[in-house]
Structures are given as C-alpha cells and as structure tokens.
Amino acid sequence: MVMTSEEQNNPKNQKDQKQKVNPQMCLDGNQAVNLAEQQAKKTADKNIPQTGLGALPVPDDTANLRYGPNLNDGLLGVLPLIGVWRGEGQAVTSEGQHTFGQEITFSHNGENHVKYDSRTWFIDENGKPAGASRRETGYLRIDGKDAMELTYTSSDGIVEIMYGQPHNERSWELESASTMVTETGPKTLGPGKRLYGLMPNNDLGWVDERVTDGELAPYMSAQLQRVAG
Numbered sequence: 001m002v003m004t005s006e007e008q009n010n011p012k013n014q015k016d017q018k019q020k021v022n023p024q025m026c027l028d029g030n031q032a033v034n035l036a037e038q039q040a041k042k043t044a045d046k047n048i049p050q051t052g053l054g055a056l057p058v059p060d061d062t063a064n065l066r067y068g069p070n071l072n073d074g075l076l077g078v079l080p081l082i083g084v085w086r087g088e089g090q091a092v093t094s095e096g097q098h099t100f101g102q103e104i105t106f107s108h109n110g111e112n113h114v115k116y117d118s119r120t121w122f123i124d125e126n127g128k129p130a131g132a133s134r135r136e137t138g139y140l141r142i143d144g145k146d147a148m149e150l151t152y153t154s155s156d157g158i159v160e161i162m163y164g165q166p167h168n169e170r171s172w173e174l175e176s177a178s179t180m181v182t183e184t185g186p187k188t189l190g191p192g193k194r195l196y197g198l199m200p201n202n203d204l205g206w207v208d209e210r211v212t213d214g215e216l217a218p219y220m221s222a223q224l225q226r227v228a229g
Helices: 011-019 029-043 073-081
Strands: 083-093 096-107 114-123 129-142 148-154 158-168 171-181 192-198 204-212 215-228
Touching: 029 215, 073 114, 073 129, 096 129, 096 215, 148 171, 158 192, 192 215
Parallel strands: none
Antiparallel strands: 083 096, 083 215, 096 114, 114 129, 129 148, 148 158, 158 171, 171 192, 192 204, 204 215
C-alpha cells in the first residue's frame, strides 16, 4: 500500500521506517551465524553474471565472497553488504508517491572499494511491475578509522557525495556532503541521509530521508532479501 503524503509526514510512520534499519535491531553472534548459514543454502552458489567476452588482465567483479578475489582487508567494515539484494519499497519522488521494486548489488574486485549498483522499477496498484525507474551506480569506500564515503550518479540526473560511518557491524549511516542535480533532474531534491542495516532476519533495510521545508522527511525506503552471495 502506498502512503498518502499526510501519512508519509506523520512522525509515527517516519519512526516506523527508521526502525526497519535501527542499529539496535541486532541478533547475538550465534543467532546471526546460524541464520546466515541457513539462508546461504539458497544463495551461496549464485553470483553476478560475467560477460563471457574473454579474460581481462584484472579480476572480475564478484558479489559473492566465495568466488573471485579475496575481499580487501580495508573493506571488512562493510563485508556484510557484499551480495545481490532484491525486494520492494516506498518512495515519494519527482514521479510522485509509488511502490517500487529494487535490486541492489554491492560487489568488489579485490581493490579497496565496493562497486554499488541499484535498479528500481515501478509497481502498480495490483502489485505488478510497471516499467523502469531510477538507476544508480557508484562506489563505496571506508578507511582505517571507519570513515565512509559513497559517490554515485543516477539515471535521472543526480550526482551525490555522502560521508558517514558504521553504527556497528550491521548498520551504516551516510549524510550528503554534495548533492548536484542536472537541468533535467529532480529540481526539488535536497540533501539528506541514508541508513543501511541488516534486520533481525538478515534482510537489508535502507531508508533515505531528504530535507523538505527545512526538515528531514521520508524519501525512499525498502526491505530487500539476499538473492546472491
């Protein structure tokens, strides 16, 4: 169900969205390991497809830690994100209020950065796919002091730099440092923040809030299941 603008701005609903990825929503170590082992039975042998165009003199990207080069030691702080994630979410964007489907891929090639790709598509009132929406592509990095940076560009004319840090080993928060929009991009897009986190069932939840009328308000949020990695 798509929320009305009044519902989107309701403080209770904003709190509910944030609780999806609340950094306090963590399992203890044994529970997390046991749940991950069970879920891995369905995803451990899956990875992003290779081009099949012949070998390059550098390692291929991989979204599965079991295949390809070893994860760079500098990326251990974001290790749980590596994989392919799919699910649905809610948005209030330049296209209006809508439900969307999403696939996010966090991959690496052994170097000290994570490749980030997001594809979204509209979902109609009957729950059916209704055409492509925004795509984002960029890179996530984290240094030895856990300072994080995400740089990305979008298919609808957004270029953004975000800085942040982990809340703990299962959640990460980033805040806009520079948000630029092209002449044909979403003119009303303001700076904001993103929170990514693994939920108690190991789904990936994320929330993007944007400054509207001087205050942060829900913009996009989704709950995604691991499908590879």
